Amino acid sequence: MKPFTYVRPADARAASAAAGASGASFLAGGTTLIDLMRLEVMTPSAVVDLGRLPLATVERHGDGLRIGAMARNADVATHATVVERYPLLAQALLAGASPQVRNMATVGGNLLQRTRCPYFRDLAVPCNKRAPGTGCSALEGYTRSHAILGTSAACIATHPSDMCVALAALDAVVHTRNGGRERAIPFGDFHTLPGEQPEVENVLEQGELVTHVELPASPFAAHAHYVKVRDRAAFAFALASAAVGLDVADGRIRAARIALGGVATRPWRALEAEQVLVGQPPSRAIFERAAAAAIVDPKPRRDNAFKVGLAKRTIVRALELAWGKS
Amino acid sequence: MRSMGTPIEIGTVAPSFVLHGDARRPLSSSEARGRPWVLAFARRWTPGVDDGAIRAQLRGLGAILFIVSDTGVWSFRPDDDIELSAGPSPRLRKELAELDARWGVAAGEDGVFVIDGEAIIRFAHAPGGELTSTLGIALEAAGRELLGLPPRPGITRRDWAVMSLVAGFGLVFLHGCRERGPERPAAPPARTATDAGAEVDVVLRINGQDRRLRIDARVSLLDALREHLSLTGARKGCDHGQCGACTVLRDGRAVNACLTLAIAAEGAEITTIEGLAKGDQLHPVQAAFISHDAFQCGYCTSGQILNAVALLREGRAKTDDEVRQQMSGNICRCGAYPNIIAAIQTARKEV
Numbered sequence: 021m022k023p024f025t026y027v028r029p030a031d032a033r034a035a036s037a038a039a040g041a042s043g044a045s046f047l048a049g050g051t052t053l054i055d056l057m058r059l060e061v062m063t064p065s066a067v068v069d070l071g072r073l074p075l076a077t078v079e080r081h082g083d084g085l086r087i088g089a090m091a092r093n094a095d096v097a098t099h100a101t102v103v104e105r106y107p108l109l110a111q112a113l114l115a116g117a118s119p120q121v122r123n124m125a126t127v128g129g130n131l132l133q134r135t136r137c138p139y140f141r142d143l144a145v146p147c148n149k150r151a152p153g154t155g156c157s158a159l160e161g162y163t164r165s166h167a168i169l170g171t172s173a174a175c176i177a178t179h180p181s182d183m184c185v186a187l188a189a190l191d192a193v194v195h196t197r198n199g200g201r202e203r204a205i206p207f208g209d210f211h212t213l214p215g216e217q218p219e220v221e222n223v224l225e226q227g228e229l230v231t232h233v234e235l236p237a238s239p240f241a242a243h244a245h246y247v248k249v250r251d252r253a254a255f256a257f258a259l260a261s262a263a264v265g266l267d268v269a270d271g272r273i274r275a276a277r278i279a280l281g282g283v284a285t286r287p288w289r290a291l292e293a294e295q296v297l298v299g300q301p302p303s304r305a306i307f308e309r310a311a312a313a314a315i316v317d318p319k320p321r322r323d324n325a326f327k328v329g330l331a332k333r334t335i336v337r338a339l340e341l342a343w344g345k346s
Numbered sequence: 347m348r349s350m351g352t353p354i355e356i357g358t359v360a361p362s363f364v365l366h367g368d369a370r371r372p373l374s375s376s377e378a379r380g381r382p383w384v385l386a387f388a389r390r391w392t393p394g395v396d397d398g399a400i401r402a403q404l405r406g407l408g409a410i411l412f413i414v415s416d417t418g419v420w421s422f423r424p425d426d427d428i429e430l431s432a433g434p435s436p437r438l439r440k441e442l443a444e445l446d447a448r449w450g451v452a453a454g455e456d457g458v459f460v461i462d463g464e465a466i467i468r469f470a471h472a473p474g475g476e477l478t479s480t481l482g483i484a485l486e487a488a489g490r491e492l493l494g495l496p497p498r499p500g501i502t503r504r505d506w507a508v509m510s511l512v513a514g515f516g517l518v519f520l521h522g523c524r525e526r527g528p529e530r531p532a533a534p535p536a537r538t539a540t541d542a543g544a545e546v547d548v549v550l551r552i553n554g555q556d557r558r559l560r561i562d563a564r565v566s567l568l569d570a571l572r573e574h575l576s577l578t579g580a581r582k583g584c585d586h587g588q589c590g591a592c593t594v595l596r597d598g599r600a601v602n603a604c605l606t607l608a609i610a611a612e613g614a615e616i617t618t619i620e621g622l623a624k625g626d627q628l629h630p631v632q633a634a635f636i637s638h639d640a641f642q643c644g645y646c647t648s649g650q651i652l653n654a655v656a657l658l659r660e661g662r663a664k665t666d667d668e669v670r671q672q673m674s675g676n677i678c679r680c681g682a683y684p685n686i687i688a689a690i691q692t693a694r695k696e697v
Binding site for chain 2: 047067119
């Protein structure tokens with residue numbers, strides 16, 4: 021691990037000031053950062069520990085919910101209001117990582133989780149995300165875990181988070197602060213596509229601190245489900261996952277939410293697929309049509325072509341479980 | 347039944363209660379069925395370190411404990427798992443407001459009542475006026491009062507049983523409240539920037555003792571334990587948070603010591619395998635791992651045990667499948683999994 025300066029500021033303003041210099045990194049739960057620092061994939065010159073900031077509360081806010089950036093994944097997943105009103109989020113969180121990691125990992129850190137692409141983690145090979153301009157080893161490499169949506173000629177790494185898939189479906193808003201400036205970033209605008217610059221993964225500026233995530237009131241609690249397909253039943257990253265919600269009234273779908281994980285370079289909201297469902301009575305046939313509409317212009321590689329079909333079947337399965345009648 | 351708001355009187359019949367909350371099965375004082383019971387208004391209480399000790403006290407006296415806390419209403423039966431009987435819900439809030447009024451405890455305040463097998467209130471401590479910040483303080487006062495009582499001729503065995511229940515339970519609960527305190531886990535102190543690569547003084551609280559180290563900020567909690575404090579029970583397997591051999595308890599919760607910077611663990615209460623036994627008496631999970639032969643080479647065992655201890659304290663995983671899921675962050679290359687599950691399910695009855 022490369023040497024770094026360590027600071028534990030007393031408040032958010034001091035934290036942003038300390039992390040304002042290029043090369044500085046915030047430290048929350050540490051489950052990604054410390055791992056990647058030990059591999060020297062990440063080499064921050066300064067580590068700004070957020071452990072002292074009072075950002076761990078989960079509280080109702082109007083009709084919605086405010087989740088502090090430092091709230092632990094395990095605490096959010098078992099929070100009574102989350103379980104009752106946002107079961108999709110609870111399910112997605114519990115599908116991720118191990119109990120130990122969920123006890124450490126935070127909501128803010130999970131938003132900024134780095135990819136598990138093996139080439140990103142291997143200093144011996146080129147990677148545009150780790151070392152911009154060196155090339156992408158995955159393109160001609162072993163691509164079973166890689167993305168089929170949102171890829172570019174520079175990067176095909178998947179976004180690894182389960183939580184973010186649920187947040188995309190739930191229309192979350194990410195709140196940030198940088199000194200005196202505050203921003204509210206709609207979830208769909210938070211993560212960026214790799215394009216020519218895969219090293220940039222979100223719209224945060226240097227020193228900008230995520231303070232909390234806001235969830236609006238959700239009509240999807242009664243019919244929501246997160247399905248994660250992976251190589252083993254626990255502690256594995258998704259090959260494909262789907263977070264779906266249905267708002268059904270008078271036998272017809274009034275509104276729908278579909279988001280995908282494990283198949284795209286960022287948490288992937290499938291707006292076209294949602295529109296297919298609106299106004300229709302729930303049925304296997306309409307779920308299959310929605311699933312087909314969710315995978316637009318996929319770019320499979322040699323080892324991950326199976327994800328095109330797997331993603332569709334994962335969506336159908338999630339919709340059936342959400343509706344509860346198949 | 348007494349009218350709402352009337353203070354509770356010693357020697358009178360205890361008001362019964364039924365709480366529905368959002369639970370499938372309502373929680374009722376009638377569960378006591380001829381046994382003594384304790385009703386504790388302990389708003390900041392959460393299940394944790396002293397559950398086993400509390401249950402042991404209750405088992406000795408065949409009593410039931412109901413705890414009214416901010417997280418819901420919990421029941422402890424001497425021969426059963428701790429159970430969240432009624433979780434937070436609008437209905438429970440309404441029911442609890444009525445319960446508070448009926449027992450004369452102000453909203454948010456702590457108090458404790460002991461009811462004997464004939465449903466007579468034997469002991470009441472519900473501080474009014476001056477706020478008592480923790481139930482522990484209330485119980486300490488109660489214990490002093492009780493222990494200071496001169497022996498009375500003609501006192502029944504049941505009276506003594508109830509009194510020792512209060513005293514024993516009070517001491518245990520007091521200990522628990524002090525250990526955890528209402529503010530735990532405490533925020534670590536602020537720290538100004540260290541120089542890159544320089545050694546700095548760090549104080550870690552390990553197994554109840556403050557340990558001072560001089561370390562580089564890069565040192566992980568795992569390396570601090572193993573290389574600087576000679577606590578080699580936490581093992582280095584993968585050093586990437588994937589194998590669980592380094593699992594320790596941080597403020598009672600299982601974490602990967604390899605993914606924790608030691609300097610970032612300042613202010614936290616760390617428990618390692620070395621801090622689990624009480625003298626020569628093994629923790630029930632340790633004893634169960636031995637009796638079930640729940641290891642072969644033993645390298646992963648301390649991490650397995652600490653995660654199991656946390657799992658049992660949290661009380662969520664009950665079935666074998668739930669235990670497997672909750673133990674999924676601990677890899678055993680010898681494949682002792684069946685015996686590990688069996689050991690945990692046996693230890694569940696002891697902790």
